[in-house]
Amino acid sequence: MTTTAQQTEPEETHDEIERRLDAATVATADWGQQPPKQRAEALSAIADALDAESATLIAEAVRESGLPEGRLTGELxxxxxxxxxxxxxxRDGSYLRIALDRHDPDFVLGNRPDLRRWSTPIGPVLVYAASNFPFAFSVAGGDTASALAAGCPVVLKAHPGHPETSRKTAEIVRSALAASGAPEGTFAMITGREAGVRALRDPRIAAGAFTGSVAGGRALFDIAVSRPTPxxxxGELGSINPAVVTSGAERERGEQVAAGFVGSFTLGAGQFCTKPGTLLLPRGTALPSRIAELAGDVAPARMLTSGIAERYRERTEELASAPGIEVLVRGAEHDDPSGVPAVTPTVLHAGSVENLLNSPALLEENFGPCAVIAEYGSDDELHSALAAVEGTLTVTAHTAQDPDEDERRRLGRLVPLAAxxxxxxxxxxxxxxxxxxxxQQHGGPYxxxxxxxxxxxxxxxxxxxxxxxxxxxxxxxxxxxxxxESNPLGLPRTTHEAGSSRRWDAPRK
Amino acid sequence: MTTTAQQTEPEETHDEIERRLDAATVATADWGQQPPKQRAEALSAIADALDAESATLIAEAVRESGLPEGRLTGELxxxxxxxxxxxxxxRDGSYLRIALDRHDPDFVLGNRPDLRRWSTPIGPVLVYAASNFPFAFSVAGGDTASALAAGCPVVLKAHPGHPETSRKTAEIVRSALAASGAPEGTFAMITGREAGVRALRDPRIAAGAFTGSVAGGRALFDIAVSRPTPxxxxGELGSINPAVVTSGAERERGEQVAAGFVGSFTLGAGQFCTKPGTLLLPRGTALPSRIAELAGDVAPARMLTSGIAERYRERTEELASAPGIEVLVRGAEHDDPSGVPAVTPTVLHAGSVENLLNSPALLEENFGPCAVIAEYGSDDELHSALAAVEGTLTVTAHTAQDPDEDERRRLGRLVPLAAxxxxxxxxxxxxxxxxxxxxQQHGGPYxxxxxxxxxxxxxxxxxxxxxxxxxxxxxxxxxxxxxxESNPLGLPRTTHEAGSSRRWDAPRK
Known part of the structure; x- marks a missing residue:
């Protein structure tokens, strides 16, 4: 949801959207009814085709996103x-969760019919690509892969931050699917902010998937649930990902913790949904100044888009001017040949937990290389800080490697709060x-x-x-x-025999 | 969502709701952290206590709901x-879907950490009891049972149609839970329409479950998803449950189909969410007149509440006056000692599929003993009728027992449309x-x-x-x-070893 990008994002025409939604609808039955092992071949073919074109794709993504080649190589x-x-x-087939109830005339509630349950595709899925993962959460990313695997056609709303990378990837996906015998319409890409909204309102779309900002994601969620047919x-929106350091961990390996934290919150210019945005430290250690030293040495890194850079600048200024905030490191903006600014990290110190909690904005995601530190004076303070955190993808704890009885007891209270x-x-x-x-669980409460x-x-x-x-x-x-009855596809299934015994058939490889 | 009932529904005070939500919040950790086998004992104890009090409960439910004793005995x-x-x-534990990834330094994407995933309770659940199942979808019904099983405290919004049955059941649930060592606050009941809405808006409630009308359910859904934290x-709302009869089935056992249909759509005075509301017949058979004869002989049955009876009367009049509708059987209202009307069935004949589709209201749920018949002249007409049906809990097909090649082929096209x-x-x-x-799958598209x-x-x-x-x-x-690591609870789990092999450990009984 970036300002600059919005201005340059080409809008699909009404007719083009109609054509793609029609094609996805037509493809639904054919793609969804293919045996899982046949869809598996198509997914593998996409993977092979991406690998074969990796040099071209990576070069384009480096140019458009400013992310380092090594990172993009790993991401592809x-x-x-x-x-x-x-x-x-x-190929395994367990995901279908097939369950069979045998006819049982003597069932405790009376004659039980033969019932056979499996999982079917939900229908055409609208996937919104993310800015910060030009490959892994974009055109052929996790949402697309899981929707295609489920047997759902995908309509992909491209992110304007990397249009050429998207176009090239979409072409590879389409070709690989066609060569695998998937129906036309199994995958289509659309561009344009309004196009993305119009498609979400369309009755032919059966589900949406999104990775991005809270504001953008909530707006789309609201549209999805207020349709005549919700x-x-x-949506994977925003996450503060608090990290806690115990006094045991600080004593044992403070230097390592400081370096690890700076590496994590500045990785990819802080543009990860799992960036640790808040660090909760025991009161009175040398960690804040050590973190400031290390963060001050981090080289400028280009932001993904001008829009993201602008929003990051505004949010960071807002946080830096919150009451009682000490700016340990003030990040700077540098020109980059791409025209998108490169930035150095910002480290803010809120002082006490009490002061941290006085400004709720400090506990909301700030997408970029900024971190907020606060110091807790007691377990109660630490718990109240965690209680003030909204739903988050992760909570991190750095603890002593061989904790004493006291630290064990205190951690035993902390972990359920974090969970x-x-x-x-x-x-x-x-x-x-x-x-x-x-x-893996990449999710969490709103x-x-x-x-x-x-x-x-x-x-x-x-x-x-x-x-x-x-x-x-x-x-x-x-x-x-x-x-x-003969299980011709060799799928795993759980059978509930008459008389209530249960049998599990493993997949036949 | 009944008119009369709303007027007499006592409203919980603000303080009482606060107290119950607080208690549910406090109970969350303790109840949710009990080993599954311990919660199993508590659920069994509730079941035993309900069975022990069945005579009292059934007598009360007969009085309040007007449902026959035999039906309520089965329902309890x-x-x-x-x-x-x-x-x-x-006790089985598979529901936790525990998955373990072993630490794998040689994983294809680099060092893979030890990851262990399980399922935790979502938090306090607000359950709205249904009018039409005083036991099975009410205080101790399926929603309550599944939420408690998951480890979630339940706040139960009672249905005003059977207040004393609800009060007695709630007391049994609370006592059984307390005797099993469940924390206070694991289960609470509230009454009042406004109380139910206020609780849904409360941030302490983590999920809602509802069985009832489209209008009422959608209003609550809209509240749930438009909260600051959605x-x-x-919600299980409304369903038309179309039934199709093939010409083969009509020839083979028309009389049996007619009798079965009348028995099904008039069961419980047609107040089931799975009532077959639309019957699609091959053109030009004797079935419509036979169905009319049989339905004309059905004795009056009391509706659940005056509000439901009133809404049913209005809806039936609306449908009967749709263009081209022939009223094969016009139901009548009879006085009942309870003050709630008893009704006889109504059978409407829409004529052709074309005429059926001209009035969309004919394909919307009418809660009560009313059915709409239409006759199809071709497979295309049959398919267009099914395509016009909104999401539905069930589709029923009566087919020849030993179908010829032609019927097999035609059914092969019909079934995916129905699915x-x-x-x-x-x-x-x-x-x-x-x-x-x-x-079982009791669900379906909106x-x-x-x-x-x-x-x-x-x-x-x-x-x-x-x-x-x-x-x-x-x-x-x-x-x-x-x-x-030692799996002290003996739970089933899937382990992904380093190097990608997969192992499934069955539950230890």
Whole structure:
């Protein structure tokens, strides 16, 4: 949701949007009814095609985003790895959560019919690409991969921050899908802010997925839920990601903690949804001045777009002028050949927790390389700081490696408070760098996300785009292959036999 | 959402609501952190207590709802059975969907941390009881059972249609929970329409669950999603539940189909969310007149409340006066000692599918014993009728027992269209009577529900009240017991070893 970018974003015409939504609708049945293993081949083909074009894609993304080549190389690899990971989920088939109830005339509540439940695609998904991940949360990113894996056609609203990277990626996705036999309309890209809103209001769209700002994401969420037919909207919005350092950790390895923190909040110019924005330190240590020293040495880094840079400047000035704030490091803006400013980090010290809590803006995401430090004098103060944090993607704790009984007891009280506010608790590491794995949870209570029960990273992200359908007393020839008595697709399923025993059939590889 | 009932519904005071929400908040940690097997004991204790008081409860419900004793006996049994079914889910533990990623320094995307994901309770849930199920969708019904099972305290908004039944049930639930060691505040009941709205707006409430009308449910959904912090709202609203009869089925067993249909749409005076409201018949059969004869013989049945009866009268008059409607059977209202009218069924004949589609109101739920018949002259007409149906809980098809090649082919086209609009496809049975089983899906696209990916009946209903949390690189002593390395609770979990192999540990009984 950037100002400059909005001005230059070309708007799709009404007819073009209509054509793409029509094509997505037509593709719904065909793509969704393909056996999971066939869709897996298509996803793998996209991954292979992205890898094959990596040099071109990375060069374009470096030019448009200003992110370093090394970072973008890793990000593109993550993009193809997560496509293959979803392909593996499709080959495994557990994601369908197939359950069979056998007909049971003696069921405790009377005659129980044969019931067979599986998961079907929700329908065409509108995915909004993010500014800060030109690959992994953009055209062929996690939302697209999980929606396609679920069997949903994707209409991708491109982010104006990297238009050529988007266009090239979309072309690769389309070609790979076509070569894999996917129907025309399985994937389409649209551009333009108004186009993105119009598509969200369209009855042909069955779900939305978004990664971006609280303001932009909430506006889209409001549209999605106020339609005549409301639809699920999976928004990943803003997160403050507080980090706590115990006195044990400070004594044991203060230098390492300071360096780790500065590395994490300045990574990618602080433009990660998991950037630790608030650091809660025990009162009276040398950590604030050490962090200031290290942050003062960080080289300027280009912001993603002029709009993001402008918003960051305004927000940082607002925070720096909050009552009782000491500016430990005042970041500077530098010219960059791209025309988008490069910035150095800002470190603000709020003093006490009490002062931190006096200005709620200090606990709201500021997208860029700015961090706010506060010092707690007691566990009660620390707990009240955490209680004031809104829903957040992560909470981080740095603790002593071999904590004494007192620290163990205190941590035992802290952890449940942290778990109540976030989707991921990180210990003795930093929250930036989100592993793309089955046990990942990239989500959390609002405003971290608009859908607290879901994740947008990791294989469980596929659940967002599925809905269950049960078949009662169906003749075998009318069942989808996945539910046939003979299990021709070799899918894992749980069978509830008459008399209530339960059997689990593992997937046949 | 009934008129008469609203007038007599006593409103909870502001202080009483505050006290109950506070108590629910306080109970959240304790109830949610109990080992699943301990919560299972509490759920079983509620079931036992309900069974022990069944005579009193059923007598009260008969008096208040006018439903027959046999029906209420079965419904109370269903209520205790589903509490025990959720208890079994808790003992099994699969619902937690525990996933472990082992630390893998050689992971394809670089060093992968130890990550452990499980499901935690979403927080205090506000459950709105339904009018038409004084037990199974009321105080101790499916929404309450699944929320308590998930570890969420429940604040129950009573339905004014059966206040004494509600009060007695709530007292049983509270006593059983207290005797099982559940914290005070795990369950509370509130009364009053305004109280129900105020509680939904309260930031301490983390999710809502509702079964009722489209108008009432949408109004509450709109409140839930427009809060400063929006919350999930699981509404089960209105459903037309179309039923299709093929010419093969008509030839083979027309009489049985006619009798089955009349039995289904008049069951419980047509006050089921799965009542088949529209019947699509092949053109030119004797079924309409046979259905009219059978429906004309159905005895008057008392409506649940005066408000529901009034709304039903208005809606039925509206439908009967739609263009081209022939009234095959005009229902009558009879006085009942309760003061709430008893009614006989109404059967409307829309003639052709074309005429049915001319009046969209004919395809919207009319809560009561009214059905609309239309005759299709071709598969195209049948498909266009289904395409005009909004999201629905069920679609029913009566087909030939041994269909010829032509009927098979035609059904093969029909079934995917039906699956696209509903949560459950029923073959050669009727949609009323919802089995409470693991493979059940009681849900569907809007307006059938406000949360298409979920079910409100069956064990999967617990998913609505869970949210995942991952622990990254956590020392064992800070992990919840469920995620400890030694698996002290014996819970099933999927482990992703370094190098990508996957292992599933079955639950230890």
């Amino acid at each position: 690899k993550r993009t193809s790895v997560q496509l293959r990971m979803f392909a593996d989920e499709l 639809i699920p909207f999976y 109540a506010r976030s989707g991921r608790l990180v210990f003795d590491e930093w929250p930036t760098g989100v592993a793309v794995t089955p046990a 405003p971290a996300t608009t859908a607290v029960s879901h994740t947008s990273v990791g294989t469980a992200a596929i659940d967002r785009f599925l809905r269950p359908v049960s078949y009662q007393n169906a003749p075998d020839f009318l069942l989808p292959d996945a539910l046939h | 049994k269903r209520t205790s059975v589903q509490l025990r079914m959720f208890a079994d889910e808790l 919350i999930p709202f699981y 696209a609009r509903s949560g459950r496809l029923v073959f050669d049975e009727w949609p009323t009577g919802v089995a409470v089983t693991p493979a 307006p059938a529900t406000t949360a298409v990916s979920h079910t409100s009946v069956g064990t999967a209903a617990i998913d609505r009240f869970l949210r995942p949390v991952s622990y990254q690189n956590a020392p064992d002593f800070l992990l919840p017991d469920a995620l400890h």
